[in-house]
Amino acid sequence: MTGESSGLIVTPGVVDEVPVLEVANVVKRFGDTTALDGASLKVYEGEVVAILGPSGSGKSTLVRCVDQLEAIDGGAMFLDGELLGYERIHGHLRPLTDAGRRRQRRRMSMVFQQFNLFPHWSVLRNITEAPVAVHGIPEREARARAMELLERVGLSDKADAYPRHLSGGQQQRVAIARGVAVDPRILLFDEPTSALDPELVDEVLQTMKQLASTGRTMVVVTHELEFARNVADRCVFMAEGKVIEDRPADEFFRDPRSARLRAFLARSGRSPIEVEG
Ligand SMILES: Nc1ncnc2c1ncn2[C@@H]1O[C@H](COP(=O)(O)OP(=O)(O)O)[C@@H](O)[C@H]1O
Numbered sequence: 001m002t003g004e005s006s007g008l009i010v011t012p013g014v015v016d017e018v019p020v021l022e023v024a025n026v027v028k029r030f031g032d033t034t035a036l037d038g039a040s041l042k043v044y045e046g047e048v049v050a051i052l053g054p055s056g057s058g059k060s061t062l063v064r065c066v067d068q069l070e071a072i073d074g075g076a077m078f079l080d081g082e083l084l085g086y087e088r089i090h091g092h093l094r095p096l097t098d099a100g101r102r103r104q105r106r107r108m109s110m111v112f113q114q115f116n117l118f119p120h121w122s123v124l125r126n127i128t129e130a131p132v133a134v135h136g137i138p139e140r141e142a143r144a145r146a147m148e149l150l151e152r153v154g155l156s157d158k159a160d161a162y163p164r165h166l167s168g169g170q171q172q173r174v175a176i177a178r179g180v181a182v183d184p185r186i187l188l189f190d191e192p193t194s195a196l197d198p199e200l201v202d203e204v205l206q207t208m209k210q211l212a213s214t215g216r217t218m219v220v221v222t223h224e225l226e227f228a229r230n231v232a233d234r235c236v237f238m239a240e241g242k243v244i245e246d247r248p249a250d251e252f253f254r255d256p257r258s259a260r261l262r263a264f265l266a267r268s269g270r271s272p273i274e275v276e277g
């Protein structure tokens, strides 16, 4: 099938590799609202995947389900081929214990719109806490690594500062360093620049771009179309809880296939013609 009737538009290609993340037909309901209505997505090692779509299309719910902040009502998710949220006992699937879920969540990091740094901890402690307390990295080693990461995000002079003394852009760069500090298999971003004053957006996007260039596997929910076009390998368009279009970034903008994506790009001031060349 072609066109919108088939639901999902994907560039065909054979990828003979276990994805780092697979989301397969995931359904998530909140009461009468179906936030995810059979959403599917695969993310391979080293890929940067941008998720775009109108407000309410299920983007946050998707990454929150992957991070197991929400339980799903249907479908399945896999991290490196391992089923997320469930374990198989004598052939039966059982929801994972909290400890089991925590073990799986250790292999991913989420960067939130509102940074979510611990206000009563220094920048350094915010970064070293999970490596030390959760991953058992020796304190000295975790600190050295945190200082390296702070240097990389341009904040080595802020190690002893508290989050309230930092701008939103600086806080988000700390949150990104914190996410990387546990060396996750995948980094999930949910509109990391949406809470920032416009003049602070670029420094965070630059930090993410640099991170992408180091080969990190990243899923980025964003409204920043330029960033998606320039940094993402693939762009995914969601509408009404489904992945409608999933294509290499250049094709996504140059040749959007679904009417809904075309309308979305036009509304965002990016008609296909404008982005050509
Ligand atoms: N905790 C919740 N309780 C009830 N409804 C929710 C909750 N979270 C999301 N929703 C609903 O699910 C749908 C998808 O929301 P969301 O994933 O936040 O979309 P997006 O991030 O694309 O804007 C929306 O209709 C939203 O109102």
Ligand SMILES: [Mg+2]
Pocket (backbone or CB within 6 Å): 059, 060, 061, 191
């Ligand atoms: Mg959202």
